[in-house]
Amino acid sequence: MPRPGPADRVGSLDGLMASREIVVACGPGGVGKTTTAAAAAAMAASRIGGKVLVLTVDPARRLADALGLEGIGNVERRVPDDAFAEAKVKPAGELWAAMLDTKESWDSLIRTHAPDARTRDQILGNPLYRNISGRFVQSHDYIAMERLFEIHSEGDYDLIVVDTPPTRNALDFLDAPERMADFFSSRLLRWLIVPYRSRLVNVASRPFYQVADRILGTQFLEDIAQFFILFQTMYDGFVQRARAVQRLLANHRTSFMVVSTLEAVPLREAEFFAEELTNRRLHLGAVVLNKVLPAYLRDPAATAVAEAMRDRSAELAGALAAHIEGSGEQQLRRVLHEVGQSFVDYRVVAQREAEQRAELQTVPETLVSVPFFDTDVHDFGGLMQLGEWLWGEEPAAVA
Numbered sequence: 001m002p003r004p005g006p007a008d009r010v011g012s013l014d015g016l017m018a019s020r021e022i023v024v025a026c027g028p029g030g031v032g033k034t035t036t037a038a039a040a041a042a043m044a045a046s047r048i049g050g051k052v053l054v055l056t057v058d059p060a061r062r063l064a065d066a067l068g069l070e071g072i073g074n075v076e077r078r079v080p081d082d083a084f085a086e087a088k089v090k091p092a093g094e095l096w097a098a099m100l101d102t103k104e105s106w107d108s109l110i111r112t113h114a115p116d117a118r119t120r121d122q123i124l125g126n127p128l129y130r131n132i133s134g135r136f137v138q139s140h141d142y143i144a145m146e147r148l149f150e151i152h153s154e155g156d157y158d159l160i161v162v163d164t165p166p167t168r169n170a171l172d173f174l175d176a177p178e179r180m181a182d183f184f185s186s187r188l189l190r191w192l193i194v195p196y197r198s199r200l201v202n203v204a205s206r207p208f209y210q211v212a213d214r215i216l217g218t219q220f221l222e223d224i225a226q227f228f229i230l231f232q233t234m235y236d237g238f239v240q241r242a243r244a245v246q247r248l249l250a251n252h253r254t255s256f257m258v259v260s261t262l263e264a265v266p267l268r269e270a271e272f273f274a275e276e277l278t279n280r281r282l283h284l285g286a287v288v289l290n291k292v293l294p295a296y297l298r299d300p301a302a303t304a305v306a307e308a309m310r311d312r313s314a315e316l317a318g319a320l321a322a323h324i325e326g327s328g329e330q331q332l333r334r335v336l337h338e339v340g341q342s343f344v345d346y347r348v349v350a351q352r353e354a355e356q357r358a359e360l361q362t363v364p365e366t367l368v369s370v371p372f373f374d375t376d377v378h379d380f381g382g383l384m385q386l387g388e389w390l391w392g393e394e395p396a397a398v399a
């Protein structure tokens with residue numbers, strides 16, 4: 001497995017995880033947020049102790065499996081100690097995991113916050129609600145923050161590590177509670193439901209409703225209107241909780257961990273995100289650079305070797321042919337040339353990564369690098385191994 005050299009690593013997530021109640025993993029899409037959040041939580045449970053929860057969003061199937069989450073909705077589950085034992089670790093505390101199920105979370109939100117049983121049943125039974133609650137625009141972001149708020153309020157965990165959904169814009173989830181509250185008071189919404197609120201308005205006399213009625217059917221329009229009218233009964237609650245979530249995120253017990261790779265586009269997005277966190281006076285606790293190429297690729301002596309393999313492949317193939325059974329000189333020459341050239345190509349990428357890293361404008365309290373592993377991280381052993389890098393340690397057993 002390739003690994004970054006010591007100079008590429010600074011700090012450890014240990015201190016951050018030990019001192020906070022909530023750590024939110026965020027950053028661009030596909031960089032390893034879910035994996036990093038799970039690995040950090042596993043390490044915290046294992047080394048620091050206490051009751052640690054990782055709240056994941058859409059984990060890859062095999063990772064969900066490894067955490068014992070397969071087929072489970074919103075329920076928090078304890079990751080069995082056997083999982084740690086397989087990775088030869090005896091945890092100091094407990095690791096719990098939950099998956100964010102958008103539909104399930106909406107239902108539970110309605111059950112908890114509807115003003116009365118009748119409204120609750122009407123919303124849950126509304127066909128439009130049933131259809132869109134899992135796909136509501138922004139509902140994923142919003143519900144992730146709601147869930148976090150709810151779980152934190154219950155006070156069962158010493159540390160909650162939160163994974164965030166892949167968003168078009170990494171900041172979306174921060175604004176989600178506020179936006180949801182705005183939405184319920186929006187003019188568009190009021191305009192949509194007016195004809196159904198007021199019996200005084202003759203629906204059929206308005207061309208828009210006439211056309212909509214013909215295309216969508218009266219029942220559908222009524223469902224829409226009923227849905228939004230019912231939802232508005234919860235408006236005050238939405239606003240209050242949006243504020244409470246904002247306060248929780250800004251609280252000193254909460255910190256953010258920005259995950260990124262060193263590729264130009266994600267890194268730019270991550271930097272923007274880190275800057276924005278600071279502008280909003282949210283705490284940037286760590287930047288995790290994931291899937292980083294190893295420092296030895298940049299070693300000039302190694303490059304010289306690779307160049308020699310490439311440029312003197314014919315001569316070297318002649319010398320080697322006798323030592324590698326069954327190899328033809330022609331074939332050896334091609335392999336040597338190709339391997340040498342690939343190394344040189346990787347060096348260029350590693351060099352660019354090192355430059356990107358050196359140009360990082362954001363200086364977080366903790367900066368950690370994790371190497372690009374040979375395989376995906378999908379089992380508990382892999383998580384713990386990644387976790388050791390997050391703790392600034394080079395794993396003893398290298399895959």
Ligand SMILES: Nc1ncnc2c1ncn2[C@@H]1O[C@H](COP(=O)(O)OP(=O)(O)OP(=O)(O)O)[C@@H](O)[C@H]1O
Pocket residue numbers: 028029030031032033034035036058060164165166167290291292370371372373374375376377378386
């Ligand atoms: N250091 C690593 N080395 C090799 N593979 C990795 C590493 N980190 C993560 N991966 C793999 O990369 C893939 C994406 O990781 P992950 O799902 O954690 O990303 P994400 O940021 O949560 O993505 P999304 O934005 O879609 O939610 C997974 O298959 C994971 O196993």
Ligand SMILES: [Mg+2]
Pocket residue numbers: 033034035057058059163164165166
């Ligand atoms: Mg993810």
